[in-house]
Amino acid sequence: MNNKVVKTKNEVIQKRSLLRSDSKQKLLTFSSLIVMFIVFSLASPNFATFNNIVGILLSTAVNGVLAVGVTFVIITAGIDLSVGTVMTFASVMTGVFIAFWNLPIIFGILGGLAAGALCGFINGSLIAKMKLPPFIATLGMLMMTKGLSLVISGTKPIYFLETPVFRKISMGTVFGIPNAVLIFFAAAIIANFILTKTVLGRYTYALGSNEEAARLSGINVDAWKIAIYTLGGLFSGLAGVMMASRLNSAQPALGQGYELEAIAAAVIGGTSLSGGEGTILGTVIGAFIMSVLINGLRILSIPQEWQTVIIGAIVIMAVYADIIRRRQR
Amino acid sequence: MDEVLVLMEGIEKRFPGVHALSQCQFELRAGEVHALVGENGAGKSTLMKVLTGVYKKDAGRIFYKGKEVEIPNPRAAQELGISIIHQELNLMPHLTVAQNIFIGREPRKGIKFILNENEINEKTKELFEMMHLDLDPRIRVSDLTVAKQQMVEIAKALSYNSEVLIMDEPTSALSDAEIEELFRIIRQLRDKGVGIIYISHRMEELKQISDRVTVMRDGRYIDTVRTEEVTIDRIINMMVGREIYETSRANPETNSQDVVLEVKNLNRGREIKDVSFNLKKGEILGFAGLMGAGRTEVARAIFGADPIDSGEIYVKGKKINIKSPGDAVKCGIGYLSEDRKRYGLALGMDVESNIVLANFEKFLGFLGRVNTAKTRAEAQLHVDELSIKTPSLQQKVKYLSGGNQQKVVIGKWLVRDCDILIFDEPTRGIDVGAKSEIYKLLNDLAESGKSIIMISSELPEILRMSHRIIVMCEGRITGELSTAEATQERIMQYATMRE
Ligand SMILES: Nc1ncnc2c1ncn2[C@@H]1O[C@H](COP(=O)(O)OP(=O)(O)OP(=O)(O)O)[C@@H](O)[C@H]1O
């Protein structure tokens, strides 16, 4: 009898803690997204139109895929600064395969994905095996891929003129929704599955929560870390292919700056830079917050420079809100 | 006698500047509880880490069931059937209890990468039923008390169904009831033929639970004896190699009437309920109670580490408003946390920095230049005073043994010269020799006019050290006893006075 009482008490604690840590956070970010949406709709009639919303979805797609990839890395208490330029490197490699070597499109896609994954693998190896701090290893990778993209492309964009189908990957539509958006959602669903239901996901959290404990539990920490960075790189590769298709060209000068937006999206979505915490749904919402904001500010004709200032302030506010929430525990 | 499970001989291990193990040996048989004792820094944990593949030995041989084996990593140890509960908690706070227990060997379903969450929750439940532990497997570890976390560590070690089970100070965070339960489980495993290595600084536990005792000193093997054939005093002698200072007398009540700290109607959530008490000059005020009674919470609230809902705090008659630990220190209040790893130390920094860090102002010279000669001298002073075992002041604190880390924390607060010191479990994980040194230190501090609040779960310690004892239960103060009235029974009676 006594036992039962205690049990229900335990359950209460559990429910509360679930609500506390996950749902409440997501509810908060999600409602800020809705509020932003309403505010912009009221402020401008041009905001809540079908075309503009499709535009928002489309611009979220690439950034969102990058953010999803970097979420894995951040949960391990790492960081990947190279996602933006690795994305560009993957676009360029896709261009090389399709436009330079005239290989079938599918090879171009696989080549882009592989290029991204390879960069991630190298990042992971530098960090896990050579013990470089993630910040430095991926900063080096940022610069290397940035340079390599320019070298390989001869600093000129590579256009996919011979293969009009390639553009369909991102820009084909289903019921008016661009494929890129659908790819983004599919990628997010798969990422969510990996993070919550598979061993890789479990160890992602384990590494971020207490790496030493994971090691002592017999987990091959180095190998899993490399796997996680490789997965992150794979998402950058996917973003690269999507980007190339959307622009119908590989733009070698693009890329830098995307990493910070991706990291910001993840952090706004509740991923903790100190590791162990974060969800894909949160990151997706975070990515939408970023693009709704950018789009809304543009529609209100706020100058580009000020947009950047405002977004910076929002990122700080979002993270501060998260810190307060944590402190209240 | 039974089969020899583990035999280690000629084990050597050096760390930079430390000869941690020299020609060490150890033997474990099936179906015995083998206690491993020694002072802080004797090398007990290191020896066990060599056995479980955390550290590589420099020399020596390990036999498992008669066959020589190499154990290059923790996984290899697990596969042989050796599992360990490490001295420091090694859990992943963001994961659930069940996820922690099965980390690294999650049951899978479908294709090999998909986790079977139900199965680990079920298995954990079964495990907890066997341990008579009422805990939800799906709860996050960060939501548990230290004691419960320790129980999770124990459950994890048990879940391997190993033939060799090593426990490195499993009881230092547990309440008496939990220790009883642990002992029941240990006996049950022993009867099934499991070999158990048990490390503890609580000497009274040796007689209760162990069959044999191996003593280590300064990285060397001293002797192995049958527990029933020796006295505790003899074991202590072997451990320290000298006689130790004992205060058997209880402290008489101080006649001081100077109230230096007064707490009125302190409240915070469910943890602190209407707590009022005062502390006099030169007094050691013991705070007794079970794990989770709210003693640490009260200390943290006074120290400004957690916000309070309501209540007033007076220092030397003046009402003060403490919003942060910085405020508390300014008012002359110091707090030694029970969880030194998390709150008390900068593990990656050296001994000297840790000791002087919190009071840099004291050592600043012209233009904010740190007077390194002065910091060195001060640090050395406290290292000697507390006999901290470290190769040099430049050793990183994380490489010290657990007990020596605790002494560094104490040294840090001694530098600060606070008038009111709150010691939270000051002797947890500390060997008998060092314990008596710390008792002496507390007495000296009190005699020199400092006022001390000592939170401790060890009743003999509370009884011996305090001038006055306050007992808490579930966030409330349930009793106050003078040393004359205090007995273990009366304290326990108050400590279990639930509403
Ligand atoms: N990783 C390390 N690097 C350097 N020195 C170390 C390391 N680990 C332990 N030591 C040193 O080795 C010696 C033995 O430490 P160990 O932790 O084995 O002691 P212990 O007997 O377990 O003590 P305690 O009772 O305090 O836990 C100590 O002097 C310690 O400072």
Ligand SMILES: [Mg+2]
């Ligand atoms: Mg130890």
